[in-house]
Amino acid sequence: MTVEQGIFLFIGFVILFSAFMMVTRSNLIHAALYLVLVLFGVAVLFVLLDAGFLAVVQIIVYIGAIAILMIFAVMLTRGNVTGEAISMNSVFGWGLLLCSLFGFALIIMLGQWPGAAALAPALPANWNEVSELGVALVSPQGYVIPFEVASVLLLAALIGAIVVARPPQKDE
Amino acid sequence: MSFWQDPIAVIGQLILDLLHSLNLPEGWIVFIYTLISVVAVASFGLLLVIFLIWLERKVAARFQDRVGPNRAGPFGLLQTFADMVKLVTKEDVVPEKADKLIFNLAPILSLIAVLLIWAVVPFAPGWIGTDLNVGVLYIAAVGSFGILSVLMAGWSSNNKYALLGAFRAVAQLISYEVPMLLTMMIPVLLARGMGMVQMVTVQDTWFIFLAPAAGIIFLVSSIAEIGRTPFDLLEAESELVAGYHTEYTGMKFGMFFAAEFLHAFTVGVLFAILFLGGWRGPGAEEIPILGMFYLMIKGFLGYFVVMWVRSTLPRIRIDHMMAFNWKFLTPVALALLILTALLDKIFAGTALRLPALLGANLVVLALGYWISTLMSRRQAKERTKFKKRPVAKPA
Amino acid sequence: MQNTWIFVGIFAAIAGVFPLLPIVAARFLAPSKPNTIKLDTYECGMETVGDTWVQFKVQYYIYALVFLIFDLEVAFLFPWAVAFDMLPLFAVVEGIIFILILGGGLLYAWRKGALEWS
Numbered sequence: 001m002t003v004e005q006g007i008f009l010f011i012g013f014v015i016l017f018s019a020f021m022m023v024t025r026s027n028l029i030h031a032a033l034y035l036v037l038v039l040f041g042v043a044v045l046f047v048l049l050d051a052g053f054l055a056v057v058q059i060i061v062y063i064g065a066i067a068i069l070m071i072f073a074v075m076l077t078r079g080n081v082t083g084e085a086i087s088m089n090s091v092f093g094w095g096l097l098l099c100s101l102f103g104f105a106l107i108i109m110l111g112q113w114p115g116a117a118a119l120a121p122a123l124p125a126n127w128n129e130v131s132e133l134g135v136a137l138v139s140p141q142g143y144v145i146p147f148e149v150a151s152v153l154l155l156a157a158l159i160g161a162i163v164v165a166r167p168p169q170k171d172e
Numbered sequence: 173m174s175f176w177q178d179p180i181a182v183i184g185q186l187i188l189d190l191l192h193s194l195n196l197p198e199g200w201i202v203f204i205y206t207l208i209s210v211v212a213v214a215s216f217g218l219l220l221v222i223f224l225i226w227l228e229r230k231v232a233a234r235f236q237d238r239v240g241p242n243r244a245g246p247f248g249l250l251q252t253f254a255d256m257v258k259l260v261t262k263e264d265v266v267p268e269k270a271d272k273l274i275f276n277l278a279p280i281l282s283l284i285a286v287l288l289i290w291a292v293v294p295f296a297p298g299w300i301g302t303d304l305n306v307g308v309l310y311i312a313a314v315g316s317f318g319i320l321s322v323l324m325a326g327w328s329s330n331n332k333y334a335l336l337g338a339f340r341a342v343a344q345l346i347s348y349e350v351p352m353l354l355t356m357m358i359p360v361l362l363a364r365g366m367g368m369v370q371m372v373t374v375q376d377t378w379f380i381f382l383a384p385a386a387g388i389i390f391l392v393s394s395i396a397e398i399g400r401t402p403f404d405l406l407e408a409e410s411e412l413v414a415g416y417h418t419e420y421t422g423m424k425f426g427m428f429f430a431a432e433f434l435h436a437f438t439v440g441v442l443f444a445i446l447f448l449g450g451w452r453g454p455g456a457e458e459i460p461i462l463g464m465f466y467l468m469i470k471g472f473l474g475y476f477v478v479m480w481v482r483s484t485l486p487r488i489r490i491d492h493m494m495a496f497n498w499k500f501l502t503p504v505a506l507a508l509l510i511l512t513a514l515l516d517k518i519f520a521g522t523a524l525r526l527p528a529l530l531g532a533n534l535v536v537l538a539l540g541y542w543i544s545t546l547m548s549r550r551q552a553k554e555r556t557k558f559k560k561r562p563v564a565k566p567a
Numbered sequence: 568m569q570n571t572w573i574f575v576g577i578f579a580a581i582a583g584v585f586p587l588l589p590i591v592a593a594r595f596l597a598p599s600k601p602n603t604i605k606l607d608t609y610e611c612g613m614e615t616v617g618d619t620w621v622q623f624k625v626q627y628y629i630y631a632l633v634f635l636i637f638d639l640e641v642a643f644l645f646p647w648a649v650a651f652d653m654l655p656l657f658a659v660v661e662g663i664i665f666i667l668i669l670g671g672g673l674l675y676a677w678r679k680g681a682l683e684w685s
């Protein structure tokens with residue numbers, strides 16, 4: 001086993017453990033902090049895949065913004081959420097069954113996929129993933145339409161968020 | 173290459189030779205060598221804190237016409253060590269209602285977040301922890317752990333003041349991160365790369381001359397990021413006791429304290445790297461130790477401005493602070509980014525690049541200032557529309 | 568895995584150990600005489616009234632949302648800035664359009680008073 005595989009196994013275990021803890025905690029802040037751990041683990045996986053840029057963006061966007069947003073949202077709720085909230089209900093058994101079936105099917109499908117066993121090809125020397133991404137984002141042969149649509153989508157998200165979250169004004 | 177010109181390279185070679193002579197496998201040699209350099213960089217950061225606390229107290233004292241620490245050791249240099257001994261022997265009170273694990277993790281995380289920045293600081297040619305190709309974004313990413321540690325400290329204390337302080341702090345930190353990220357992008361644009369080594373080596377003309385307005389906005393938003401006066405609303409002691417670290421005592425408070433001081437100097441160093449040419453200076457390429465000297469001088473320049481502002485300006489009101497960020501810094505930073513991109517593409521490689529960028533920066537800054545004074549005047553007029561209240565007049 | 572990141576990994580571990588040392592040292596050196604009043608929540612000499620969990624203003628949430636949008640914008644624009652030399656003028660203009668669209672979002676938030684701290 002190489003060092004890389006060792007790190008992968010360790011991080012994979014941390015991610016699965018934190019994910020499990022996250023969905024089972026009744027304390028919402030604890031759940032959010034476990035979620036941060038999961039997201040951090042994913043960033044480490046990106047580093048293992050030679051995608052340093054995605055790793056830092058993962059941390060900036062998911063830990064720096066989305067996790068904070070979630071904790072803010074938790075604090076917006078009224079009353080004591082830290083108490084004994086029940087995280088299971090009567091259809092828990094059905095949910096578990098469906099999830100295991102889905103997971104089982106996913107494992108079988110991935111086992112048949114030839115890419116799962118193949119090794120990633122080595123990157124060419126002087127490969128700079130950031131500038132490659134930058135060129136691809138704005139070149140007409142690349143992703144310029146999705147790039148501009150993304151900005152419109154972000155704009156729509158911003159406007160929608162303000163319309164929904166802003167308290168009604170007195171003068172309107 | 174003699175020892176006095178480049179001690180780090182000489183010592184590094186010595187350690188490598190020693191490791192090779194032990195006949196260890198190649199992987200272990202890399203690991204041990206990396207470990208030694210990590211410990212070297214991290215201890216440099218922590219030792220710096222001890223000196224910085226003394227320096228800041230001396231400078232703050234001078235601004236207030238005092239002498240500052242002068243009892244322990246020559247010029248009071250040993251004062252910080254005395255303080256450390258005091259902090260270590262203080263009782264460490266963990267409130268009963270606190271969430272123990274998160275409460276204990278938060279101060280450690282806050283220091284980690286600041287220390288990690290030093291992994292990518294280029295001290296001199298060849299002296300760098302690791303030259304990540306995403307260096308500038310890495311610094312921003314590490315900063316988000318600092319924000320997380322504030323939230324963790326405030327929430328786990330189970331104290332209203334701490335929680336309120338933490339929420340105010342986080343609202344301030346995330347708001348000022350927007351202009352900071354935008355102005356960090358301008359040096360990246362000018363350098364055509366995010367690596368910290370590249371950032372320094374391309375600065376034949378310092379970026380402060382190509383983007384002075386961006387430099388000023390970066391420094392201002394960085395002061396807000398470290399929570400120094402005039403942006404110290406996160407620990408406004410007259411309103412919130414001590415903000416998010418109200419419940420912390422002893423060494424755990426010391427960690428927040430050390431993290432804040434180190435962060436303040438780190439901001440100075442980052443400003444030096446992004447805008448003042450890092451270690452660049454006469455003779456720095458040949459004699460790396462000179463480069464280290466230049467970087468520290470430039471870093472202290474930025475740090476001195478931070479201290480100066482801290483000693484001069486009063487705390488601003490929270491609504492003013494938010495308005496200043498969202499209605500002045502962010503639009504100006506956006507305008508600067510657009511103009512820099514456009515002009516740099518048009519005038520790339522010509523002699524007009526410097527004057528065009530410099531002129532655009534100054535025009536944007538002047539326009540922004542003019543518009544904001546116009547708006548504040550209009551607001552002042554609206555305020556005076558209220559009826560005058562009867563007041564007692566002196567006879 | 569890139570070699571440059573090994574340094575960061577080891578650095579993170581060491582940076583965690585360094586602040587731990589004085590905290591552990593304090594555990595042995597510092598006195599520990601807890602009592603009920605000392606361990607109570609600090610509240611300027613008064614007893615705490617009610618729960619710590621107070622409901623926060625929606626304002627915090629809106630700021631976080633606007634921040635998230637700009638954070639994402641920055642994540643998209645950094646590669647554009649790095650690849651600047653390889654881009655023709657119209658590609659630069661595309662990036663500028665991207666910024667302008669989100670600048671419109673900022674203007675909307677401004678006009679709607681979402682940036683007001685009330």
